[in-house]
Amino acid sequence: MQKYHLAYAFNTLISPVRRSLTTLSPTSSGTGNYSHESFNPDLAEEVERQNLLRQRKTEWKRRQRGQTFLDHLVIRVQAGNGGNGCIAFHREKFQSIGPPSGGNGGSGGDVFMLPTPHLTSLSSIPKVIRAEAGGNGQGTWQNGRSGDPVVIEVPVGTVVREISGDDPRRTKDEWDLEAEELEGLSPEERRDRMRQRRWVHFPRYEESNANKDAFQDAEATLYREEKYRRRARRRRLANPICLDLDKIDEFTPPVDAPLGTPHREFMGHLVAKGGTGGVGNPHFYSSTNRSPKFATRGTQGEGVTLSLELKLLADVGLVGMPNAGKSTLLRALTGGRAKTEVASYAFTTLNPVVAVVRVADDGTFEGDTQDVVYDETLIEEQRNRALMESGAYADALTRNQKNPISSDDDSSTDSLSGSTYSLAAMSPGHRFDAVETFRFTIADNPGLISRASENVGLGHSFLRSMERSLALVYVVDLSAPAPWDELRDLQDELEKYQAGMSTKARLVIANKADLLGGDGQDAEAVKEAREKLSKLEVFVDTEMLSAWTGGELGRRIPVVPVSAKYSQNLTKVVRLLRGYVAEARDGVENSAIREGL
Ligand SMILES: Nc1nc2c(ncn2[C@@H]2O[C@H](COP(=O)(O)OP(=O)(O)OP(=O)(O)O)[C@@H](O)[C@H]2O)c(=O)[nH]1
Numbered sequence: 001m002q003k004y005h006l007a008y009a010f011n012t013l014i015s016p017v018r019r020s021l022t023t024l025s026p027t028s029s030g031t032g033n034y035s036h037e038s039f040n041p042d043l044a045e046e047v048e049r050q051n052l053l054r055q056r057k058t059e060w061k062r063r064q065r066g067q068t069f070l071d072h073l074v075i076r077v078q079a080g081n082g083g084n085g086c087i088a089f090h091r092e093k094f095q096s097i098g099p100p101s102g103g104n105g106g107s108g109g110d111v112f113m114l115p116t117p118h119l120t121s122l123s124s125i126p127k128v129i130r131a132e133a134g135g136n137g138q139g140t141w142q143n144g145r146s147g148d149p150v151v152i153e154v155p156v157g158t159v160v161r162e163i164s165g166d167d168p169r170r171t172k173d174e175w176d177l178e179a180e181e182l183e184g185l186s187p188e189e190r191r192d193r194m195r196q197r198r199w200v201h202f203p204r205y206e207e208s209n210a211n212k213d214a215f216q217d218a219e220a221t222l223y224r225e226e227k228y229r230r231r232a233r234r235r236r237l238a239n240p241i242c243l244d245l246d247k248i249d250e251f252t253p254p255v256d257a258p259l260g261t262p263h264r265e266f267m268g269h270l271v272a273k274g275g276t277g278g279v280g281n282p283h284f285y286s287s288t289n290r291s292p293k294f295a296t297r298g299t300q301g302e303g304v305t306l307s308l309e310l311k312l313l314a315d316v317g318l319v320g321m322p323n324a325g326k327s328t329l330l331r332a333l334t335g336g337r338a339k340t341e342v343a344s345y346a347f348t349t350l351n352p353v354v355a356v357v358r359v360a361d362d363g364t365f366e367g368d369t370q371d372v373v374y375d376e377t378l379i380e381e382q383r384n385r386a387l388m389e390s391g392a393y394a395d396a397l398t399r400n401q402k403n404p405i406s407s408d409d410d411s412s413t414d415s416l417s418g419s420t421y422s423l424a425a426m427s428p429g430h431r432f433d434a435v436e437t438f439r440f441t442i443a444d445n446p447g448l449i450s451r452a453s454e455n456v457g458l459g460h461s462f463l464r465s466m467e468r469s470l471a472l473v474y475v476v477d478l479s480a481p482a483p484w485d486e487l488r489d490l491q492d493e494l495e496k497y498q499a500g501m502s503t504k505a506r507l508v509i510a511n512k513a514d515l516l517g518g519d520g521q522d523a524e525a526v527k528e529a530r531e532k533l534s535k536l537e538v539f540v541d542t543e544m545l546s547a548w549t550g551g552e553l554g555r556r557i558p559v560v561p562v563s564a565k566y567s568q569n570l571t572k573v574v575r576l577l578r579g580y581v582a583e584a585r586d587g588v589e590n591s592a593i594r595e596g597l
């Protein structure tokens, strides 16, 4: 109970400025909706500044304690420039005046983006990525080598959007840079600059080249070709990159491909194309120009600014206030395998953690045992250390040995509380002997509090990892004085993040039910607990459902009282979740088939 108040004390920790601002307007519900009379641009600016500061602090908090989880990032990608063409003339013994022999420049490296299943965070992606430039052409018809492509590996579930238009973060391309450079110059100066950017001349031949018809013809052709490139660029700008990398694409050659067709590795989605190489002087050789002394430069590779957003793909997302017991629940549902921290202070979990729930045909799941206690991780560690020092593990079999821990000797009694702790809970043994027939992923998330949309607490940006979940589950603390208020706030915050998001909620888990009803002997306490639960059910059935499109959904949200710490009543939770996930997956598959048709 004390923890609960602590969490709420956090909620009320608002800066004096914030407090003065919110009291200004009667219409303010914390979303910046100030009434017309009290609107003051200075104050609005101050609110925005405070919001930004809080947002930065939130980001900072989420990267604390060596956590390398990163779910949004802006990167600059620059494809390689094309290499320049070469001006050379062939020379060999007894042939002092040979034909032009300059090689072409190599093309610049492209940049690809490839979804990879083994990544779970964007933290390994550098902020600036450059592909290699193509090599310059050389004498004796040697073409420059092409620049190596760069493949950016991103986690599956990343959404890539190009930052375009007038956004100051957008990278300027070669046309923008040239337009800037030419601004305010006289026509002659402009022509000279444009020539410098496009042509390479044989040493000391720049002047004479400019006066030659052959060069002027070549220049006219080059500008004509440039028109196509400008048109292609306009088309590109009108269609900024938008990729949803939610599945792993693989390149498979067609089944009827002829034998010996090279199997190319799929490198991913092209995000920036490398520049093309310039042409060497043999390209300009003709009957009227036997010794061309000019070649073209390579073009610049495409440069794009991309915003990456990681929307983790977990089937089920847990939503709850801090300390509601989401992390404990995740550990209980996964047989202790989920590596998520549990502690009695608010905002223990700073970033989403995804784990797998394995279910057998008869509805049992991995870790489906009632004699395991999932305590706070620090306490478990201390207990574990004490057990190890006392030699309790000396005879324990390793998990690779068959039947790792027998049910008779896998528990030891805690002398302080008298409760029984299984060794299996402390060293998660994979005791799931039944045949797994269904599995789904579940994501534990940081706590969501009211006013999270204003970046109070950890903000609500982590909800992006739940946008794609097939089902959402509210986790509330049943021992709290008014769990229905928690639910109301959670629903509000989900809606503020994305309208309609709360319609994905399928289940309300009333956790910490073990704290109610006393020891079961006190009839009064049991009655009180029952009343509280039924009040919560009535709230969910009436107020919460009516908030969703006037209750049109026609779906009831069950309220399940559980104790995550003592693994009580979790089989029902898993059974329900399994049903929702299977139903949603079928729906997704059917719609995919419909779209395919
Ligand atoms: N008695 C009891 N305590 C529980 C239960 N579930 C969790 N707790 C305790 O509640 C506290 C908070 O649990 P967490 O799992 O860290 O809660 P959380 O929702 O993940 O909290 P944040 O990560 O801060 O958002 C811990 O001290 C847990 O031991 C339960 O079913 N019964």
Ligand SMILES: [Mg+2]
Binding pocket: 326, 327, 328, 341, 342, 348, 349, 444, 445, 446
């Ligand atoms: Mg947690």
